[in-house]
Every structure is written in C-alpha cells, then in structure tokens.
Amino acid sequence: MIRNRYIIAALSAAVVLVAGFFAIRGAFYTPGYIADQADRYEAPVDFDLDAIKNRGTIRLATRYSSVSYFLHHGLERGFEFEFFSEFASEHGLRVEVVIPSGDDDPIDLLNRGEADVIAQNYVITPDRVRYIEFTEPYNVVDQVVVLPALMEREITSLDSLAGITVTVRRESSYYETLLGLQQRGIDVAIETVPETLDTEALILAVAEGQIQATIADDNLLRASMVYIQGVQEGPRLAARDLVSWGIRSNAPALKQAADAFITSHFRFSEPDQQPRRSTLLNILRERYFENERMIHRFRAQSPVTPYSGLLSPYDGLVRPIAEEMGVDWKLVVAIMAQESQFDPNAVSWAGAVGLMQVIPRFSPLTEEELFDEEANVREGIRIIKQHLDHYSYLDSINQISLALATYNAGMGHVADARRIAIDRNRDPNQWENVEDGLLKLMNRQFYMHARHGFARGIETSNYVRDIMSRYRMYDTIVNLASEQQESPSRWTLSLSSFLSQRAESLLNPETDTE
Numbered sequence: 001m002i003r004n005r006y007i008i009a010a011l012s013a014a015v016v017l018v019a020g021f022f023a024i025r026g027a028f029y030t031p032g033y034i035a036d037q038a039d040r041y042e043a044p045v046d047f048d049l050d051a052i053k054n055r056g057t058i059r060l061a062t063r064y065s066s067v068s069y070f071l072h073h074g075l076e077r078g079f080e081f082e083f084f085s086e087f088a089s090e091h092g093l094r095v096e097v098v099i100p101s102g103d104d105d106p107i108d109l110l111n112r113g114e115a116d117v118i119a120q121n122y123v124i125t126p127d128r129v130r131y132i133e134f135t136e137p138y139n140v141v142d143q144v145v146v147l148p149a150l151m152e153r154e155i156t157s158l159d160s161l162a163g164i165t166v167t168v169r170r171e172s173s174y175y176e177t178l179l180g181l182q183q184r185g186i187d188v189a190i191e192t193v194p195e196t197l198d199t200e201a202l203i204l205a206v207a208e209g210q211i212q213a214t215i216a217d218d219n220l221l222r223a224s225m226v227y228i229q230g231v232q233e234g235p236r237l238a239a240r241d242l243v244s245w246g247i248r249s250n251a252p253a254l255k256q257a258a259d260a261f262i263t264s265h266f267r268f269s270e271p272d273q274q275p276r277r278s279t280l281l282n283i284l285r286e287r288y289f290e291n292e293r294m295i296h297r298f299r300a301q302s303p304v305t306p307y308s309g310l311l312s313p314y315d316g317l318v319r320p321i322a323e324e325m326g327v328d329w330k331l332v333v334a335i336m337a338q339e340s341q342f343d344p345n346a347v348s349w350a351g352a353v354g355l356m357q358v359i360p361r362f363s364p365l366t367e368e369e370l371f372d373e374e375a376n377v378r379e380g381i382r383i384i385k386q387h388l389d390h391y392s393y394l395d396s397i398n399q400i401s402l403a404l405a406t407y408n409a410g411m412g413h414v415a416d417a418r419r420i421a422i423d424r425n426r427d428p429n430q431w432e433n434v435e436d437g438l439l440k441l442m443n444r445q446f447y448m449h450a451r452h453g454f455a456r457g458i459e460t461s462n463y464v465r466d467i468m469s470r471y472r473m474y475d476t477i478v479n480l481a482s483e484q485q486e487s488p489s490r491w492t493l494s495l496s497s498f499l500s501q502r503a504e505s506l507l508n509p510e511t512d513t514e
C-alpha cells in the first residue's frame with residue numbers, strides 16, 4: 001500500500017510538473033521551429049531490454065564533461081555515468097559509453113541503435129518528446145543566463161537582455177528558450193556553436209570575454225563558479241525543468257525498468273512538491289554539485305605522476321614506448337586500466353604484477369624488475385605486440401580481440417576455443433565464435449576434451465568487451481582533443497574546462513603543461 005501511494009504520488013507530481021513545464025514555456029516555445037523539424041530523424045531500431053541483456057552491455061550516450069562523464073586519473077567518473085552505472089549493475093549489464101562526435105545528435109545515435117539511453121543533464125522539451133520517450137525525472141533545474149561578473153550595464157530582467165548576444169548549442173534546450181524570447185519580441189541575438197562544446201566550455205568563454213552571455217542550468221553554473229571566476233548568474237529563463245533519461249520510443253520494457261529504478265531514488269513530496277532524493281543521489285549531488293572540496297578535486301589539473309596526460313597517469317610513459325614498438329598507445333592504456341587501474345604495485349591472485357600485470361614466470365624479467373614502471377610497461381607492450389603479430393592476418397577488430405583474449409587467458413585456452421569453433425563448423429577467425437568457445441570451456445562437456453582444460457571463459461569475454469569499449473572511448477576523446485587543437489575556430493580553447501587544458505600536453509608530449 002505504501003509503495004502504491006508512493007508511485008501514485010510520484011506520477012501525480014510528474015504530471016503536475018510536466019504541465020507546469022509547458023505552461024512556463026508557453027511564451028518561449030516556437031511552433032514553427034518544431035514543424036520545420038518534422039522528418040529530421042529516422043525510425044528507431046527495434047532493440048528493447050531483452051536484446052540489450054542478450055548483448056550484455058547497455059550503451060550510454062553522454063557528453064564528455066566534468067558533470068556527465070570524464071576521466072579522473074585514468075578512471076571513469078561523472079554524475080550521469082555513476083548514476084546510470086548503478087541502474088546497469090542492477091540488471092547485470094556493463095556500461096558502454098558513447099560520446100557524440102562532431103555534430104552528431106544523440107537522438108540519431110539512439111534511433112540507429114548506437115546508444116540505448118541518453119543521459120547528459122537531458123531536459124524534457126517540446127521538440128524532443130516528439131521523437132523519443134523520457135523516463136521519470138531524477139532532477140529539477142532552472143535555466144539561467146550566464147553573464148560576465150563585470151558589466152557596463154545591469155541585467156536583472158528578461159527585457160534587459162535586449163541587445164545581448166547569447167551563445168548556445170543549436171541542439172540544446174537553451175536554443176528553444178531563446179527562440180521563445182525572440183517570439184515574445186525581446187531583441188536578443190542567438191549565436192550557435194559546435195555541438196562538441198559543452199555548457200562548461202561556454203561558461204568559461206564568458207569568463208574569458210570570448211562571448212557576451214550563455215545559458216546554463218543553475219546547478220551546473222553554481223558548481224562551475226567554484227573553479228571558474230569572472231561570471232555571475234543572470235535572470236532566470238525557465239523554472240523547474242525536468243531532467244530525465246531519453247529512450248527509444250519503441251522500447252517499453254527498457255523505459256519501465258528505468259522508471260522503476262529512478263522512482264526508487266527520486267520523488268516529489270506532498271504537498272509542497274519538493275524533490276526528495278535517495279542516499280545515492282544525495283552523495284552524487286554532493287560530489288559533483290555542492291561540495292566545493294570535491295568539485296575542486298575532480299577538476300584539479302595537477303598530475304599524479306610525471307607522465308600524466310589526457311587519458312591516464314601514464315600517457316607520457318606509454319606513448320613513446322608503444323609508438324616505438326608499433327602498438328596503438330591508446331590500446332595499451334585501455335589494457336592498463338583494466339589490468340591494474342594504474343596501480344604500479346598491483347599484484348593479482350595469479351601472481352601478475354605491476355601496471356600491465358605481467359606474470360614473472362612468462363617474462364625474462366624478475367618480479368622485482370617488473371615493479372619498475374617503465375620495465376613493466378615495456379614488457380607488457382612486448383607481449384601484446386607478440387599476440388597482435390600472431391593474428392596479423394585478421395581484420396583489425398578480430399586481431400585486437402583475439403590478442404586481448406590471449407593476453408588474458410593464454411594461447412592454450414584460446415587455441416582450445418578456436419578448435420571448438422572449428423568442430424562446430426564456425427569460423428575460428430571471428431571473435432564471436434572464439435568467445436563462444438571460451439564460454440563453452442566452462443562446461444565439463446567441453447573442457448574435459450580440451451587440451452588445456454577448464455577456462456574462466458566469462459572473465460575473458462568480459463575482459464575483451466570492456467577493453468574494446470574503453471579503447472573506442474579513448475579514441476573518441478583523443479580525436480575530440482585533436483580536432484580542437486587543429487581547428488582555427490575561436491572556440492579552440494573552450495572544448496571543456498579540463499579537456500582543452502589537457503589537449504596540449506597530449507598532442508605535444510614534450511611539453512608538460514599540467
């Protein structure tokens with residue numbers, strides 16, 4: 001009964017707030033703009049929760065920013081990422097992060113099946129609800145104008161924005177708000193910027209005098225003002241916007257599961273309709289929005305090692321050695337993250353040691369020598385290079401996947417798995433067939449007849465999937481940094497408040513800018 005009353009209260013509050021949302025936006029909403037977008041997205045693929053569970057991973061479309069998702073000392077962090085990961089964990093799923101590149105619209109990624117959920121402080125808007133479903137909300141925010149701290153004239157109301165140029169992303173909810181202001185007759189100019197620029201980047205651009213003004217959600221602005229000086233909060237443009245996850249319109253089971261998860265962490269109280277959050281959400285809000293010490297910690301640029309870079313504490317060590325040996329350094333960093341989480345003193349139950357978790361009995365180096373960071377990295381790269389060369393006749397995806405499986409499980413178990421594939425008339429050069437063979441080596445029916453016996457196939461399967469996902473993510477992040485460094489645009493220095501600062505040290509490793 002209590003549970004039922006809670007659900008009814010939450011749904012009632014959501015209905016009230018959605019109605020309020022559209023009422024508040026009445027003056028800011030431009031029907032002509034929506035009509036012009038009628039056929040902008042393709043039909044969504046048919047891929048609901050059961051299919052996602054069969055795949056084993058759920059794909060999260062989000063922004064690379066110090067709120068949604070970022071790397072901190074090589075490890076994945078972020079409010080949206082951590083909250084979503086809890087949902088994935090409850091359903092036995094691993095999270096694969098997808099960062100839209102260039103001018104990619106996350107709704108396109110969703111409908112093409114390249115992502116399953118959008119979570120990036122994503123506000124329900126009249127435009128978006130025409131194309132996708134939204135979950136129950138898990139946050140409520142106000143849209144506010146971001147202005148320089150020192151201005152020649154005072155701006156305290158919407159009407160006083162006349163004559164100001166406000167800079168936003170074209171696909172953001174802020175753009176619709178500005179169109180509404182113009183519809184009301186307020187002479188505000190709109191400047192749009194590339195979709196790769198997050199809100200923090202634009203707040204920083206206001207502080208540096210590159211633009212006159214932008215718009216931000218109030219919680220993000222106040223967190224940003226802890227470490228970005230020279231901005232102030234201006235007039236409020238929209239009140240009580242609902243932040244939700246975006247989901248394909250034809251995935252009812254996924255939406256139902258997401259709604260059940262979110263309503264267990266967030267609700268509106270009666271009768272004041274104030275947000276009530278779970279312990280988890282309160283911890284995440286404290287970490288990323290409210291605790292100044294934690295905010296400073298996650299945005300700190302001080303290196304933890306002399307080799308710190310864009311991706312990890314060991315970029316500067318890995319990159320030259322990997323390039324010398326002909327291995328993609330981003331793949332090596334992805335392996336290192338999986339193997340040791342960048343702990344040079346890590347020791348596994350099997351006796352593997354150091355950053356790359358090299359087993360001494362399979363190396364010409366002693367255990368003591370393998371605790372040396374450079375020696376360990378060189379030996380780990382030598383071994384993965386050996387495996388890559390062994391599978392060099394395969395396409396790159398299968399080559400890397402089989403090399404990773406061999407690095408983890410050993411050549412013998414991978415050979416057994418390939419024999420199982422052959423016995424079942426399947427191609428032993430395709431990773432999915434070898435993966436299936438490794439999983440079968442956990443079954444007595446198969447491992448009793450295998451030359452190298454039982455294998456922890458599920459561990460190797462997860463190992464390869466996790467590293468390949470991380471490798472793709474690292475490649476996206478490096479490409480974003482490279483594009484911004486090479487672009488002649490005035491926005492080069494504002495990709496994000498921390499990505500831009502690390503890009504130079506990544507692309508010019510000889511220069512330590514951290």
